[in-house]
Amino acid sequence: xxxxxxxxxxxxxxxxxxxxxxxxxxxxxxxxxxxxxxxxxxxxxxxxxxxxxxxxxxxxxxxxxxxxxxxxxxxxxxxxxxxxxxxxxxxxxxxxxxxxxxxxxxxxxxxxxxxxxxxxxxxxxxxxxxxxxxxxxxxxxxxxxxxxxxxxxxxxxxxxxxxxxxxxxxxxxxxxxxxxxxxxxxxxxxxxxxxxxxxxxxxxxxxxxxxxxxxxxxxxxxxxxxxxxxxxxxxxxxxxxxxxxxxxxxxxxxxxxxxxxxxxxxxxxxxxxxx
Amino acid sequence: xxxxxxxxxxxxxxxxxxxxxxxxxxxxxxxxxxxxxxxxxxxxxxxxxxxxxxxxxxxxxxxxxxxxxxxxxxxxxxxxxxxxxxxxxxxxxxxxxxxxxxxxxxxxxxxxxxxxxxxxxxxxxxxxxxxxxxxxxxxxxxxxxxxxxxxxxxxxxxxxxxxxxxxxxxxxxxxxxxxxxxxxxxxxxxxxxxxxxxxxxxxxxxxxxxxxxxxxxxxxxxxxxxxxxxxxxxxxxxxxxxxxxxxxxxxxxxxxxxxxxxxxxxxxxxxxxxxxxxxxxxxxxxxxxxxxxxxxxxxxxxxxxxxxxxxxxxxxxxxxxxxxxxxxxxxxx
Numbered sequence: 001x002x003x004x005x006x007x008x009x010x011x012x013x014x015x016x017x018x019x020x021x022x023x024x025x026x027x028x029x030x031x032x033x034x035x036x037x038x039x040x041x042x043x044x045x046x047x048x049x050x051x052x053x054x055x056x057x058x059x060x061x062x063x064x065x066x067x068x069x070x071x072x073x074x075x076x077x078x079x080x081x082x083x084x085x086x087x088x089x090x091x092x093x094x095x096x097x098x099x100x101x102x103x104x105x106x107x108x109x110x111x112x113x114x115x116x117x118x119x120x121x122x123x124x125x126x127x128x129x130x131x132x133x134x135x136x137x138x139x140x141x142x143x144x145x146x147x148x149x150x151x152x153x154x155x156x157x158x159x160x161x162x163x164x165x166x167x168x169x170x171x172x173x174x175x176x177x178x179x180x181x182x183x184x185x186x187x188x189x190x191x192x193x194x195x196x197x198x199x200x201x202x203x204x205x206x207x208x209x210x211x212x213x214x215x216x217x218x219x220x221x222x223x224x225x226x227x228x229x230x231x232x233x234x235x236x237x238x239x240x241x242x243x244x245x246x247x248x249x250x251x252x253x254x255x256x257x258x259x260x261x262x263x264x265x266x267x268x269x270x271x272x273x274x275x
Numbered sequence: 276x277x278x279x280x281x282x283x284x285x286x287x288x289x290x291x292x293x294x295x296x297x298x299x300x301x302x303x304x305x306x307x308x309x310x311x312x313x314x315x316x317x318x319x320x321x322x323x324x325x326x327x328x329x330x331x332x333x334x335x336x337x338x339x340x341x342x343x344x345x346x347x348x349x350x351x352x353x354x355x356x357x358x359x360x361x362x363x364x365x366x367x368x369x370x371x372x373x374x375x376x377x378x379x380x381x382x383x384x385x386x387x388x389x390x391x392x393x394x395x396x397x398x399x400x401x402x403x404x405x406x407x408x409x410x411x412x413x414x415x416x417x418x419x420x421x422x423x424x425x426x427x428x429x430x431x432x433x434x435x436x437x438x439x440x441x442x443x444x445x446x447x448x449x450x451x452x453x454x455x456x457x458x459x460x461x462x463x464x465x466x467x468x469x470x471x472x473x474x475x476x477x478x479x480x481x482x483x484x485x486x487x488x489x490x491x492x493x494x495x496x497x498x499x500x501x502x503x504x505x506x507x508x509x510x511x512x513x514x515x516x517x518x519x520x521x522x523x524x525x526x527x528x529x530x531x532x533x534x535x536x537x538x539x540x541x542x543x544x545x546x547x548x549x550x551x552x553x554x555x556x557x558x559x560x561x562x563x564x565x566x567x568x569x570x571x572x573x574x575x576x577x578x579x580x581x582x583x584x585x586x587x588x589x590x591x592x593x594x595x596x597x598x599x600x601x602x603x604x605x606x607x608x
Binding site: 048049155157185186187188189190191193194212213214215216218219239242252253254256257258259260261 | 440470497499500536537538539540550
């Protein structure tokens with residue numbers, strides 16, 4: 001067996017609340033989480049709001065420093081890397097976020113947006129960059145003529161396609177997606193999920209897919225990790241977790257989801273479970 | 276005040292041939308196009324649609340709360356026989372929050388951040404029943420208890436930001452129930468909530484219907500929620516109703532290609548995993564709809580006959596699909 005592409009080793013994140021002088025306390029957003037990801041594999045992380053799933057993703061992206069533990073990417077601790085080594089890590093690890101509208105500069109054309117990663121990493125000249133942009137746009141199902149458009153001229157689904165194009169233009173080995181379809185309509189969401197599946201397969205991308213939507217995760221992930229209050233309560237092959245969930249929380253979560261194939265049989269947790 | 280009445284036929288809400296347009300610089304754009312929808316007493320009726328389908332605008336017309344620039348072109352709206360359109364603002368104010376209540380998607384934005392929750396929940400009673408603030412505050416505690424909020428006495432003195440999302444939505448529902456309205460309009464009330472909390476709120480709405488006989492208009496984009504909660508459902512696409520019928524019918528025998536497409540595009544949590552089938556393309560802009568059936572440019576079954584206005588095809592008693600091919604599709608299924 002080959003070495004994992006990504007390894008999270010007992011990572012924790014505590015945020016301090018209140019003043020240090022007057023007895024502030026700590027809130028543990030992520031509590032000793034370990035996971036690993038093989039090249040080309042898609043891992044889904046599910047949980048409700050406050051479960052720590054986004055904080056975990058931000059630690060992997062090197063946006064939030066873990067209080068304890070290590071994040072290993074391609075065998076190196078990303079928090080120990082700096083300079084050109086870090087630049088290389090960034091090139092191999094790209095992200096797609098929930099709100100495509102807020103992840104673009106409204107004044108830049110799509111062509112400029114997509115060429116930016118190539119410029120940052122000093123790849124090619126202007127002409128070859130434009131060719132690369134056109135090629136990547138086609139890969140995400142948009143005509144190359146969209147290069148001259150601006151973000152506001154695109155629909156939500158098209159903007160998310162551009163966000164994916166920007167993430168894959170450097171041919172990374174790992175894609176981190178934080179609720180990439182939550183802001184989209186069902187029919188568009190299905191298009192974007194299909195696109196992600198195709199791209200992951202064709203480019204051999206590994207993917208960490210964070211979502212509160214279990215149906216979406218079931219569709220796209222090979223393995224799934226269920227998070228609750230900062231901890232991973234259950235992890236396993238997607239099929240196994242969905243067909244025979246072991247942890248009571250996973251069971252409750254699955255039972256709470258209204259499903260079109262189960263008409264008027266929705267069951268809920270007891271209302272005493274109010275937070 | 277004399278109100279135009281139509282013979283009361285037991286329908287809490289009766290919308291007939293309603294069309295609404297926005298005035299833009301490019302001219303008038305029809306966003307709700309000739310929709311008819313009704314809700315019987317004690318019925319929970321779902322309206323499903325993606326963004327831009329016109330579902331929210333249609334519900335705002337019922338409340339007399341259309342945004343600036345929107346205008347009712349034609350049609351009628353009756354609440355238990357009383358006409359709601361073309362009424363003076365004072366009349367609509369008397370109806371809103373009394374006979375019809377709205378539960379919005381974002382409860383925190385709908386609540387006043389500077390006012391104790393108890394006072395806000397009781398406010399409709401002071402406005403519509405003329406009771407004192409002190410009495411209304413006491414009633415509010417009862418209402419908060421009835422929506423299964425824990426420690427209602429203490430909670431009534433707290434402010435909205437001290438509530439969790441689910442508790443805020445419970446408070447909004449309590450406020451909506453205060454005047455015992457005939458109709459609750461719930462516009463995506465659980466979209467912002469976690470699934471476990473959503474399940475509790477849906478249970479609560481069902482209990483309210485069972486105990487008070489309240490009619491509920493439930494607007495959502497989530498087919499799962501509709502299947503769990505509603506008795507009947509209307510499917511909207513690009514400003515028009517494309518299919519309507521009892522929930523069991525719509526989900527077991529979807530007869531409009533759009534309804535079927537929506538079901539195939541929804542990721543499932545239960546049952547065997549079947550790959551998602553996305554609907555190609557996107558919803559047309561209101562001023563760029565295809566001629567005839569407005570779904571025809573995305574529809575796999577479309578043919579020359581779809582360039583005509585689609586007929587209403589009765590699939591079964593109460594189940595209507597606005598598609599020329601509705602019955603052929605049924606045979607294929």
